Amino acid sequence: MESVLGEPALTYQKTSVEAKDYFWPTNEHAFYSNAYIAPKEVLKKQKNLVFFIKETDLSVKVNEKTFRLPAFLKNIAQHIEEAKEILNYSDDWDDEGALATDSRTFEKAASFVIDYAVYVYKHFSTVLSVPYIDILRDGSVSVHWENGENTQLLIIFKKEADDLAYYYAEQSDRKIPFKSAIVPGEPVDETLALWMKNHLG
Amino acid sequence: MDEKSPRLTKGDILPEGDQVYRIVLANQRDKKNKKIPAIRCFSLSPDDNNMLSVDWEKRTTPEECIARFGGSFKKDTETYKPYENRELFALGIFFLNLLPVVEKVVYDPEIFDPPVKGRVNNPAHSLVVFEAALSNNSAQAPETLMKIRDHATKNKVEIDWDKVHELVKNYRQEQETYS
Numbered sequence: 001m002e003s004v005l006g007e008p009a010l011t012y013q014k015t016s017v018e019a020k021d022y023f024w025p026t027n028e029h030a031f032y033s034n035a036y037i038a039p040k041e042v043l044k045k046q047k048n049l050v051f052f053i054k055e056t057d058l059s060v061k062v063n064e065k066t067f068r069l070p071a072f073l074k075n076i077a078q079h080i081e082e083a084k085e086i087l088n089y090s091d092d093w094d095d096e097g098a099l100a101t102d103s104r105t106f107e108k109a110a111s112f113v114i115d116y117a118v119y120v121y122k123h124f125s126t127v128l129s130v131p132y133i134d135i136l137r138d139g140s141v142s143v144h145w146e147n148g149e150n151t152q153l154l155i156i157f158k159k160e161a162d163d164l165a166y167y168y169a170e171q172s173d174r175k176i177p178f179k180s181a182i183v184p185g186e187p188v189d190e191t192l193a194l195w196m197k198n199h200l201g
Numbered sequence: 202m203d204e205k206s207p208r209l210t211k212g213d214i215l216p217e218g219d220q221v222y223r224i225v226l227a228n229q230r231d232k233k234n235k236k237i238p239a240i241r242c243f244s245l246s247p248d249d250n251n252m253l254s255v256d257w258e259k260r261t262t263p264e265e266c267i268a269r270f271g272g273s274f275k276k277d278t279e280t281y282k283p284y285e286n287r288e289l290f291a292l293g294i295f296f297l298n299l300l301p302v303v304e305k306v307v308y309d310p311e312i313f314d315p316p317v318k319g320r321v322n323n324p325a326h327s328l329v330v331f332e333a334a335l336s337n338n339s340a341q342a343p344e345t346l347m348k349i350r351d352h353a354t355k356n357k358v359e360i361d362w363d364k365v366h367e368l369v370k371n372y373r374q375e376q377e378t379y380s
Binding site: 082085092094095096097098099132134135136137138140142144146152154155156166167168170177179181 | 226230234236239240241244245246247248249254275276282283339340342343344346347
């Protein structure tokens with residue numbers, strides 16, 4: 001009986017989440033925006049109010065430009081950091097006459113990856129898989145996504161200014177092709193972003 | 202290598218049933234990301250003049266391909282090229298000819314007479330000739346590079362590295378006899 005009526009044994013553990021970690025969405029867009037969806041374990045409901053913990057954005061610096069990404073895209077941010085290695089390659093890096101690239105071309109490629117990854121994340125709640133950013137033998141920079149055995153996208157950014165970046169993609173066992181070009185630096189092409197959401201997420 | 206293969210001279214088209222070998226550089230970053238061979242291995246540099254350098258299987262062994270590379274000097278130096286970081290992939294000539302931007306695959310042996318120090322004779326050397334319009338950044342480039350790379354992925358050539366080291370030693374000794 002004593003054990004039934006006795007004070008229940010409780011242990012208290014201070015949460016690691018503090019008041020400053022919570023924010024209140026300032027408008028409807030922010031409330032529903034995917035950028036503010038927090039992992040379930042940090043979601044706290046109180047009466048009719050829902051509080052979200054704001055994810056700390058990541059930043060990636062390419063040249064003098066700083067890009068900001070939601071924390072959920074950390075793998076992509078890490079890969080861009082790793083890929084900066086190709087900026088150290090000098091002419092004849094393959095011992096067969098290949099050319100070096102330059103930071104401007106790398107920036108075009110990195111900017112493309114970040115812009116599309118953020119767009120797909122914010123609009124479709126989808127985190128893109130990590131691409132492979134690499135140098136080509138004429139100093140161009142390629143971005144290559146492979147998702148499973150039969151789905152991939154390859155886009156090439158050339159060193160010359162103001163040129164189109166051509167891409168080719170294919171998906172499924174039938175390798176259904178999808179090809180076109182974008183203008184680097186222009187707003188996200190929604191058709192391409194939708195393809196990426198459907199096949200590279 | 203096949204001694205009974207057809208007698209071809211420079212510029213002749215290679216038989217469709219044969220294969221050519223492409224030497225590629227595989228770095229640590231590739232290995233970490235498991236993207237071997239990477240797309241760049243089949244891309245062109247301006248010096249290539251729209252032709253991808255390969256070796257015809259009927260005039261070489263895989264080990265000789267790599268060893269000739271290791272017996273050659275780096276561009277404008279008297280330093281031998283590192284060869285341990287290379288891999289070899291086979292490309293079917295029939296497959297290459299199916300690509301819309303490939304004009305032909307031709308035999309192009311490199312024989313140096315008189316010998317040139319740091320340049321190893323290559324009786325297997327051949328070229329995949331692309332249409333003049335193809336550069337790494339033309340509209341056709343991404344599709345072409347992706348398809349060649351995918352084909353190569355399934356055709357990695359096994360190398361007997363002990364044989365390669367021995368051959369490289371011989372090639373380099375030979376080079377030192379030239380002035």
